[in-house]
Amino acid sequence: MPCPAATLTVWASAWLAVVAAADDVLDALAPWADGHDVLAGDEQARIVTGLPAAPEAATSVAFLLAAIRRAAGGSSGPARLVLPAPGDVRGLPGPGLFSSAATAAEQGVLLPEAGLGLVPSWAADGVLRWTVYGVSEAGPPAEHIPLTEAERGLRDQVRRSASVLTSLGVARHRPGVREEIAATLRARPSSLWPAGMPGQALRVLQHADEVEAILAAASADDPGGALGAAEARARADALRPIVTAVRVARRAAVAEAVHVLAGRAGRH
Numbered sequence: 519m520p521c522p523a524a525t526l527t528v529w530a531s532a533w534l535a536v537v538a539a540a541d542d543v544l545d546a547l548a549p550w551a552d553g554h555d556v557l558a559g560d561e562q563a564r565i566v567t568g569l570p571a572a573p574e575a576a577t578s579v580a581f582l583l584a585a586i587r588r589a590a591g592g593s594s595g596p597a598r599l600v601l602p603a604p605g606d607v608r609g610l611p612g613p614g615l616f617s618s619a620a621t622a623a624e625q626g627v628l629l630p631e632a633g634l635g636l637v638p639s640w641a642a643d644g645v646l647r648w649t650v651y652g653v654s655e656a657g658p659p660a661e662h663i664p665l666t667e668a669e670r671g672l673r674d675q676v677r678r679s680a681s682v683l684t685s686l687g688v689a690r691h692r693p694g695v696r697e698e699i700a701a702t703l704r705a706r707p708s709s710l711w712p713a714g715m716p717g718q719a720l721r722v723l724q725h726a727d728e729v730e731a732i733l734a735a736a737s738a739d740d741p742g743g744a745l746g747a748a749e750a751r752a753r754a755d756a757l758r759p760i761v762t763a764v765r766v767a768r769r770a771a772v773a774e775a776v777h778v779l780a781g782r783a784g785r786h
Contacts, residue, residue: 520706522550522638522646523625524599524723524772530627531596531776532712533583538779540583542712547579549707552644556582560615562652563634569650576641582648586632595631596780598660599772601765602626609769611635611657619649630656660773668763668770669722675763676729702731716778722771726764733757733764 529546532538547554555576558564564571567585600609602621610617611628616635620626627636633653641647706727711720736757 523627527597527599527627532779535780537782546710551646554579554646556648559649559651563650589632596776598628600626616651663770665770665774668767672763672767675760719771719775726768
């Protein structure tokens with residue numbers, strides 16, 4: 519699944535660390551949608567940030583950034599990418615509206631210093647909405663997985679599952695599947711990253727995008743729902759570890775990028 523939350527996590531962290539300008543954040547988000555708007559998703563967020571809540575008119579990401587700065591009290595604490603899924607809620611702060619919304623969207627941005635969480639969703643054709651929730655407790659420290667380990671885990675899962683997917687005949691009889699995967703990658707928004715992004719993090723993010731495109735092709739390879747229940751279950755079981763590995767790798771890459779960019783703050 520495309521992940522605008524990863525883009526905002528990296529750029530918001532760079533901005534909070536004063537190694538990127540607010541306009542840089544807006545420019546980086548632009549490829550994701552024709553427009554972005556912002557609403558408070560609960561009363562706590564509305565009071566803390568001053569952002570409007572439905573049914574009021576939504577505001578802009580520029581106002582969101584100013585609200586984050588105010589809520590954080592000038593702290594430069596970094597943002598954290600969360601990529602939850604049913605049965606895998608690592609990184610979430612605990613039960614609450616943010617956790618529920620992030621799990622439904624399978625992505626979100628946690629700002630522990632500001633006590634806020636952001637979740638993207640499509641508000642209208644071409645408009646990506648960032649809903650802001652109050653987060654009273656950030657929960658346990660983020661799980662640390664070394665980037666090299668996450669990268670190796672992603673490669674291993676792809677390799678391990680390849681024989682299973684081949685035996686299930688995934689995409690075997692569908693012409694043009696390679697072109698379909700390439701088209702999926704071309705259709706993804708062009709990710710813009712801050713200067714100083716670590717090369718390994720960039721490589722892992724690109725690999726995660728590529729594997730995700732392959733997963734999309736594999737998941738769609740059942741015209742008319744022809745697979746039997748047992749075959750569909752076997753396919754889902756084969757794909758699930760790869761989906762998890764993509765999430766782990768993307769989180770690790772973003773965490774490494776945030777760590778490196780925040781480390782530059784004291785040198786500026």
